[in-house]
């Protein structure tokens with residue numbers, strides 16, 4: 001195992017990251033050795049042994065469905081009509097030749113637009129690896145996006161082998177930044193990201209403990225886990241491994257350049273980009289696109305978790321939907337459990353930052369995240385419920 005992980009760790013220093021959990025791109029120092037329990041052969045779908053009372057049904061093999069695809073310039077594309085047919089959805093052009101909807105008895109479920117990187121599932125904005133492609137009078141998405149995003153979101157029950165055996169119990173929550181790393185700042189309102197994240201995390205801890213979860217924090221006061229940024233981020237991820245956590249949540253606030261500050265507000269949610277996929281902020285592959293990280297074993301659970309968290313944040317905060325995105329963010333590379341990074345709101349926008357500055361809004365953020373965790377846990381519990389007795 002050490003070989004794979006060590007190689008993954010070695011290339012981490014090449015990262016250039018878009019979100020505020022970014023690391024400088026200079027070559028890495030020798031990374032801390034992963035704990036002995038971290039094994040590349042450990043089954044990805046079982047971050048923790050299932051409890052006796054939550055004995056799972058036998059996991060099926062990989063879903064047998066092979067998507068018909070067309071290769072264009074080396075990339076495999078699946079026509080959305082074929083996706084719709086497989087999932088028994090009806091397609092309709094809402095804007096001829098530009099916007100396609102996929103519907104079922106509940107109404108419109110998916111909305112895709114030609115040349116757009118994002119789509120909407122039940123009104124929630126989700127980013128694809130590549131923009132939807134208009135080709136031969138149809139709209140196409142990459143096979144990777146169907147397998148890694150669209151399929152697991154619509155039918156997680158088809159992916160049981162890649163989902164946790166039981167709902168989460170132990171959750172590690174990471175308050176982004178700390179100590180001499182303030183994170184993003186709103187100087188006018190005297191707000192530092194590191195203080196806002198810690199406050200939200202302490203509120204979230206209480207809420208989740210009331211719901212029966214065991215919570216461990218990466219930090220409980222204004223400090224960081226290491227002075228060097230990459231070591232700091234790696235130690236945060238390592239806390240989740242040491243705690244044998246079932247979930248890892250890293251809480252952050254966002255910012256853009258001053259020229260965009262008045263315009264950009266809202267909530268973003270990140271999970272690790274699958275191997276071979278482009279991250280949401282890249283218009284081409286980065287140097288790590290072909291690398292499989294330890295946390296890529298959780299791709300399916302990550303997408304289910306990220307969607308539930310993002311949906312709950314939007315519902316609870318009424319912020320604008322900046323999208324459920326993918327990134328090779330350093331803190332997301334190493335956890336051995338499903339992991340997400342939340343950018344709750346923008347400190348660069350004075351109006352939104354003023355909201356963040358109130359305890360009421362930070363409490364709402366914590367409650368929204370707790371709702372998202374609960375939705376994810378309920379979904380896993382439902383998927384793992386014993387089958388009804390045979391008649």
Ligand SMILES: [Zn+2]
Pocket residue numbers: 019020021176177183184193251252253
């Ligand atoms: Zn941050």
